Amino acid sequence: MQPTLLLASRVSESFHECLKARFRVVEATAAGFDAAVAALAPELAGEIRIVVAFGSTHMPGASLARLPQLGLICCLGSGYDGIDLNYAAERGIAVTNSPGANARSVADLAMAMGLLISSVRNLPAARHYLEAGRWQGNAGERMQPVHGLTGRRLGICGLGAIGLNVARRAAAFDMEVGYHGRHVRPEVPYPYFDSIVQLATWADVLVVSLRADAGTYHAIDAAVLQALGPDGFLINVSRGTTVDEAALLQALKTGRIAGAGLDVYEHEPAIPGELFQLPHVALTPHIGGSTLEAAQEQEACVLANIEAYLRGEPPRTPVSP
Structure with a gap:
């Protein structure tokens, strides 16, 4: 059975298709991570092992607690300021970013x-x-x-x-x-x-x-x-x-x-x-990293981190509190 992944930010169509081919992708249907997680059926929330989102996405510990099987958060881009890193560390949830990609x-x-x-x-x-x-x-x-x-x-x-x-x-x-x-x-x-x-x-x-x-x-x-x-x-x-x-x-x-x-x-x-x-x-409207080249590097980094996690290996680009 494919691992279940919560996609909490918009990504390119090609990367979206790539994720769907490898994972069971659950898409956030409400604005904001809190609301998106709250809207999930409990049984579905209990199956999510991976979250992919921009690092500025606000992910408080209270929302992450609703995802009991969560083991990996992959941030698109170098930032991870939206993540409750202390909670993630306490839970043993690995957090990764894409340093240098953009x-x-x-x-x-x-x-x-x-x-x-x-x-x-x-x-x-x-x-x-x-x-x-x-x-x-x-x-x-x-x-x-x-x-x-x-x-x-x-x-x-x-x-x-x-x-x-x-x-x-x-x-x-x-x-x-x-x-x-x-x-x-x-x-x-x-x-x-x-x-x-x-x-x-x-x-x-x-x-x-x-x-x-x-x-x-x-x-x-x-x-x-x-x-x-x-x-x-x-x-x-x-x-x-x-x-x-x-x-x-x-x-x-x-x-x-x-x-x-x-x-x-x-x-x-x-x-x-x-x-x-x-x-x-x-x-300009926060477009510094918005190039095709940067997106491709970020996406490759996310996939490398997910594959390492699923193999039971340390993440390639971990971040910590």
């Missing part, structure tokens, strides 16, 4: 022709300028020149897989790179800063690529934004909770920082309407 794609959005250039070079305003018919060639009105990227200082907050890929891409722009993280990484050539405030004081652009957990909640606060300064830019491609969104709005509205590029938001999918009205702000 790192290059997220870094691409942060850097090359993505949020950084769009925000610093004010590409949204340039488009509006064109749409308004204001461009009349060199003889007409010109947009105000802005600082470029060459020679500017890029501070990376969180030098994991995404942060390292951002650093490599920054080299192509001849930018200086510095970083702050939980640990010093002696193998990299970039200077380390003891605090985020120190990094922001040094940087012209601050890229946030932190893992979301209790320790990084509002890590980018009013003090960090004040240190970044009126010529500084904030780029966030991690999780919205790492930035105090109210403080960011205030800093943008009062000119305490020059601009921002945001792919993630504190209360997704809600986005403060004021952000759309501000200059030098580039916005």
Whole structure:
């Protein structure tokens, strides 16, 4: 008999078919993991051994307790901030993620022709300028020149897989790179800063690529934004909770920082309407890892973890509290 798997997030059609061919797939029929699990018949809930979902899916211990045979949670993507890891560890439920699978794609959005250039070079305003018919060639009105990227200082907050890929891409722009993280990484050539405030004081652009957990909640606060300064830019491609969104709005509205590029938001999918009205702000709908290449790597990692679990082997990419 095929193992029973609860699919709690939307996936590509091809991956959906792949899962159905190998497992008895139960699809979440209600919005939210709590409601989806509560809607399951007790006998069906008792057969589920595997859950596949995005790591941001809120999975509290009380809901996981309704799945008595659950042994594996596979998170699509590198994040796992929605999972009650302590409860999972107590129950012996293995939790896995897909580390690095979307790192290059997220870094691409942060850097090359993505949020950084769009925000610093004010590409949204340039488009509006064109749409308004204001461009009349060199003889007409010109947009105000802005600082470029060459020679500017890029501070990376969180030098994991995404942060390292951002650093490599920054080299192509001849930018200086510095970083702050939980640990010093002696193998990299970039200077380390003891605090985020120190990094922001040094940087012209601050890229946030932190893992979301209790320790990084509002890590980018009013003090960090004040240190970044009126010529500084904030780029966030991690999780919205790492930035105090109210403080960011205030800093943008009062000119305490020059601009921002945001792919993630504190209360997704809600986005403060004021952000759309501000200059030098580039916005995207959490698409950093949304490339075909990243999806394929994530899906392959999920399948490898499931197959290892079913063979009684340790998971390939485990995470722990």
